[in-house]
């Protein structure tokens with residue numbers, strides 16, 4: 001079986017892990033600080049806080065902005081549910097926005113219509129390394145003093161017009177979960193350019209506690225990550241440029257070699273420095289294609305159900321573009337350790353799809 005995601009941790013990661021283990025660094029320690037410094041240098045951002053997931057990063061970012069029950073937070077419908085659950089957990093009012101008809105990122109026209117003086121935060125999601133137009137979003141947000149938290153959980157090291165995605169808004173959030181350029185199992189990162197927010201984030205990660213002398217200035221929680229897990233990120237970060245290049249090369253290969261009239265690769269503007277985490281295919285015959293690939297030993301992953309289908313978000317309105325992308329899109333075998341011969345087999349198999357499915361149709 002060719003898995004839809006394949007990343008291998010090797011000797012360098014093992015050695016870093018053993019070093020942390022033998023020094024009994026189980027809790028937040030030297031590796032976490034090293035990861036934070038490496039990210040700061042790589043992303044050209046002054047302040048970084050490593051945490052235990054991308055979801056925690058989002059929740060911490062909202063806590064850092066003092067989001068209160070009833071405050072309005074705008075989120076796109078096409079994302080992983082974590083983007084809405086973070087404000088939902090704080091009892092904020094989550095308002096959903098459709099994506100564009102041509103790309104699975106927030107529709108600025110609709111955003112313009114739903115944003116108001118009640119909107120405390122907009123969370124654009126840079127899905128799979130694509131840039132939501134940050135200049136336009138900043139312009140919209142500035143009209144109401146709205147803050148921006150970039151969900152760059154799936155856009156690590158992807159360059160936007162004005163810097164790396166995730167480093168442009170008030171805060172940016174990244175995931176270091178398995179489906180990422182840098183995977184530690186479960187992990188995340190919050191970044192900001194504000195020293196004040198940074199100092200607050202460090203406390204929020206530790207239950208919002210001021211340690212010496214002890215006081216409780218903020219609402220927080222235990223968002224800390226073990227040094228054992230953090231140690232795994234170090235060799236990957238030292239190799240980030242190469243990992244990003246291999247991700248771009250994999251996407252290029254799919255885009256250039258797939259020649260099927262009913263299946264396309266969703267485009268990403270890689271020439272301007274965007275880094276896709278994976279390759280997404282699009283087909284109105286998606287279920288047939290997935291079944292056909294499965295029969296040939298090729299695993300895929302469907303796009304997530306858009307989050308307006310989560311009853312507890314009480315979404316109003318229609319989200320036809322999100323529904324269409326979600327219905328027809330799926331992820332082809334990707335990841336830093338996929339073998340080129342496997343990808344070549346996937347493309348060859350996809351290019352033959354018409355013959356076998358045509359026969360069944």
Ligand SMILES: Cc1ncc(COP(=O)(O)O)c(C=O)c1O
Pocket residue numbers: 053054055056079080082083125151153154174175176177179186187188
């Ligand atoms: C867009 C988006 N936001 C947030 C998250 C949450 O990240 P994590 O799984 O590290 O909690 C994910 C994870 O896949 C994601 O895709």
